[in-house]
Amino acid sequence: MNGRGEEPVFEVAIVVPKKREKEGDENRDCVEFLVQELKTAGLIVERVCGLSDEFIKLAAPQETLGRAATELQIKKLTYIGMELQFEWDQVTAFVRQPDGSLFSWFERFRCFHHLIYRIVNRTEADLTLNCDGKEIRIQINESLLKRFEDEGIVKQVFPLHDEKKRKQLLKNWALNWLDFTSQPVDEIYLYYGTRIATYFSFLGMYTRWLFFPAVLGLALQLIDFGSMQLLVLPAFFIFIISWAVFLFQFWKRKNSALLARWGINYSLSEYKALDTEMSSLNRVHADHEKNFDANKPIEKKILQRDEWLGLLLRIRNNTVVALAIICLQLPFELAYAHLYEITESYILKFLLTAVYLLAIQYYTQIGGKMSVILINYENNQGEESSSASLVYKVFGLYFMQSYIGLFYHALSHRNLTTLREVLIQRLIVSQVLENLIENAYPYLKYSYKKYKAVHKKTQEKGSSGGKTIRLTTRVEKEYLKPSYTACIGKELEDGLFDDYLELALQFGMIMMFASAFPLVFCFAILNNITEIRTDALKLLVMLRRPVPRASATIGAWLNIFQFLIVTAICTNCMLLACLYDQEGNWRIEPGLAAILVVEHVLLLIKFGFSNFVPEEPAWVKANRVRNVVQARDMYSKQLLRSISNLEIKRD
Secondary structure, eight states, rough: OOOOOOOOOEEEEEEEOOSOOOOGGGGBBBHHHHHHHHHTTTTTEEEEEEEEEEEEEEEOHHHHHHHHHHHTTTTTETTTTTTEOOOGGGGGOOOOOSOOSSHHHHHHHHHHHHHHHHOOOOOOSSEEEEEEEEEEEOOOOOOOHHHHHTTSSSOOEOOOOHHHHHHHHIIIIIIIIOOOOOOOOOHHHHHOOOOHHHHHHHHHHHHHHHHHHHHHHHHHHHHHGGGGGGHHHHHHHHHHHHHHHHHHHHHHHHHHHHHEEEOOOOHHHHHHHHHHHHHHHHHHTTTTOOOOOTTTTTHHHHHHHHHHHHHHHEEEEEEEEHIIIIIIHHHHHHHHHHHHHHHHOOHHHHHHHHHHHHHHHHHHHHHHHHHHHHHHOOOOHHHHHHHHHHHHHHHHHHHHHHHHEEEEEEEEIHHHHHHHHHIIIIIIIIHHHHHHHHHHHHHHHHHHHHHHHHHHHHHHHHHSSOOOOOOOOOOHHHSSSOOOOOOTTTTOOHHHHHHHHHHHHHHHHHTTTTTTOOTHHHHHHHHHHHHHHHHHHIIIIISSOOOOOOOOOOTHHHHHHHHHHHHHHHHHHHHHHHHHHHHOOHHHHHHHHEEEEEEHHHHHHHHTTTTTTTTSSSHHHHHHHHHHHHHHHHHHHHHHHHHHHHHHHHO
C-alpha cells in the first residue's frame, strides 16, 4: 500500500477457532464482537474459513494507519532532515519511502499491533461474551485481544505475505541466478524491513569482495612459485588483512548510504536505541518517583548503582560461560581432534565426526539455553542490549566448537594436510548439509502440519463423503509454515541470528587459516552465491513473513568480525612459522621475533587503515550538515518570534 490511490493490502491475520455451535446471541459471540470492534477501529476485515481454524485478515486505509502513528508518537524524518513526532494533519512534511508509501513495513506493523491491542472494554460494566458455550467476562478497560489470547480464543497474530510483491521478489531475487550477487535491496527493504535488507546487502557486498582473494588464492594454488613461495605467502597474508579491514570500512560507508536512501539516519537510529534505554530506566525507577530527575544527587546514585550492578552481572555471567567453555567444551573438542588425528581409516573418521556433530549439537543447545537464562538476570537496557549479550555468549560456544580442532591440527601437530582436509570438510560438506537442512526442515515441518490438519478433518468428516480434503486458502497455508526464529535464544533473536552466525564462522575459517590454504576463498564465494538465493527462497517460500525489527546495522556482529580479523593476524603468523619449518627444528628466538614483528606490523595496518576510509560518503555528510543548518535557522526564527511576542505582552 503506497498511499497513491492503491487499494489497501491485507497484511496481518488473526487466527481463531472455527465456530462449532450456533450461539443464541450473535452480538455476544467473542469472534463476532472482535470483528465488529476491529471494523470500528477503522480496519478492513475479511474472514476466511480454513479446515480447523478461522482467519481474520486485516488491512488498513492510510488514514487509519496515520491516526495510529500519531497516537504512538512515531518519530519520522521530515524534509528538513529532522525527526519529529508524526502528525496526520501535517502528513506532507514527512519523508516518504522509496516506493512513495508513507510508512515503512516496520511502522505499519507497529500501527496494526497498536490498533488491534488497544481494543478494550469501554463500557461502564464488565462485559460477558460467549465462545462455544463458554462464558468469558471482560473487565472494564481490559484488552480484548490479550484476554482472548489467554483464553485460547485467539491462537496467533502474524504478518501476511503480499502475493503480488512476493512473486515479484521471487522472480527478481530468489530465482535470479544469472546476476550472482546482485539483489533488489530497496525492494527487500520495502517488503521485509531494515534488518533483513541490511543483512542481504552485507552478504552481497561481502560475496562480491571475496572475488579478489579468491582469484589470488586460486593463482597461488595453480602456479608453482618455487623458492619464491615463502615470500608470496606473507604478501598474500598482508593483502588479506588489508582486504578485510577495507571491506568493513567500506561496508560502514554503504550502510550509512543505504540508511540515508531509506530515510533513516544515524541520529534516528541512535534515538531509537536511546529511547529504548530510557524506557527501560523509567520502568526500573517507576517505584521510586513518578518524575525521575537524573540531576538530583539521590537519583544520580541510583543510576550509578544500577550501572555498576549491571556491569558486574554481565562480568559474572561472561565468566560463567568462559569457565563452562574451558572446563567442559575444551577437553571434549581436544579429545575429538586428537582421535581424528590418530585415526587412519576414513570410515572411522566419518563415524567419529558424525558422533561428534550429534553430541556437539546437544551441547550447543544446552549452552544457548543457559546463556538466555543468564541474560535474563542481567540489567540490560533494552532488547538490543540483550541481543548483543546473547551474540557474544553464543559465539564463544561456537568459536570453540568450530576452531579448536583446527588450531590443534595446525599448531600442535603442524599437520597442514589434515588442516586443509578439515577446512574442505567444514566449508563444503558441512555448509552444504547446513543449507539442505536449513531449507528442508521448514518444508518438512510445514508438510507435517499440513498432513495433521488434513488427517484430522478427514477423521471428523468420516469416509462417507468420498471427497479429497485439501488446503485451499493461502492464509491457512501461511499459518502452517514455520516462523523465522533463531535456533538459540528465539526469545531475543529472529532467524537472522543463525545466518549471521554462519557468516561469522565462515569468515573466521577463511581468515585465520588463509596462509595454510589460500584456495579456501574460492569455496567461500561459491557457498555465499548459493546462500544468497537459498536464504531468499527460504524467506519467500518456506517461512511466514517475519515480524519486522528496527535494527539499522549489523550490530554486535561487526565487533565479532573485527575480533576475528585480529585473531587472524595471530594465527596466520604462527602458520607462516610452521610453513617455513616443515621439519620442526626451528629455533624459538628468531622464529618468535619474526612472528612478533609481522604481527605488530599487521596490527598497525589494521588499526591504521580503519581510520583511512571515512565511514560515511561525502554526500551523506553534506545532506546531514545542510539539514542541521536548516533546522538551526528554523529554530532561531521561532525563538526570536517567541521572544518578541513576550516583549509585546509585557508592554
